[in-house]
Ligand SMILES: [Zn+2]
């Protein structure tokens with residue numbers, strides 16, 4: 001395809017006339033952020049009226065749902081009650097922190113579920129609701145599996161993770177994500193930020209010979225990042241070329257004074273050798289990106305509603321299923337920290353990098369997913 005046009009906003013070469021997909025997504029988000037209270041109400045009313053269409057993934061309902069949830073945090077108990085009444089259990093994010101009556105309704109349907117796909121959907125919904133009764137119910141189902149359990153791959157405690165938490169054998173809750181979310185935004189050249197992505201390192205990758213990068217460096221002492229509970233610097237280092245070809249996530253360990261140690265890794269095919277596909281101009285774009293931490297926090301699902309936003313905290317937009325990494329040091333599930341959309345750093349690259357960390361061991365996991 002010949003690239004004879006350019007995006008009028010950002011200048012990216014395009015094979016068609018108009019905005020590039022990232023600028024279009026950004027414009028749509030801007031529009032939603034400027035919706036008046038009346039416009040929000042109108043969208044909410046529309047959802048309640050046509051809630052069945054949401055389960056069938058019909059538009060505009062599905063798009064409106066993600067806009068209301070992701071950009072305006074505007075999924076109300078009224079919508080949740082309408083969904084329950086119409087037996088709509090998709091998307092499960094509908095039920096995030098739903099009120100008790102809705103929770104009890106979900107539990108009732110889950111406990112009477114007879115097939116595994118229904119049970120699976122309902123466990124996700126209950127995970128999103130996420131309170132102590134939800135935990136008790138999932139724990140009970142884990143201890144005393146129903147017949148449908150044998151048709152599912154994982155236990156209820158793994159389903160709980162989709163709501164950003166889980167529990168151990170004793171029913172002890174573990175929170176896996178943060179209830180604060182900040183976006184990365186484009187800053188001016190030289191503008192200060194407690195977060196940087198894609199800083200070039202001195203060392204090279206043992207698999208491909210390309211330069212390693214500190215894909216994420218953040219200073220937890222910045223007021224906005226206090227919610228992370230880090231009294232210093234977190235550094236996540238990986239090879240941008242190989243991180244998607246490893247046998248599992250890439251790991252590194254950080255010290256609060258800015259130090260980092262990269263863990264040995266194995267390539268997916270076991271050979272230990274990779275070609276370097278990241279071209280010099282992509283390295284340049286990656287290491288010269290202008291992303292900085294946004295000034296204000298955003299709704300928790302801000303980064304889950306689109307594919308062009310990098311976020312710290314909140315919920316990720318998992319390309320495949322949600323997947324929390326077990327800490328290679330202590331074995332506990334790690335906490336979800338950030339999502340980095342490769343295409344925002346290097347044009348035309350695919351996939352998402354999910355960054356997690358273990359607050360006890362100071363180990364960082366970097367997991368790549370793509371369609
Ligand atoms: Zn553009």
Ligand SMILES: [Zn+2]
Pocket residue numbers: 205206207208209210239240241242243274
């Ligand atoms: Zn490499």
Ligand SMILES: [Zn+2]
Pocket residue numbers: 327328329330331332358359360361362363
């Ligand atoms: Zn650990």
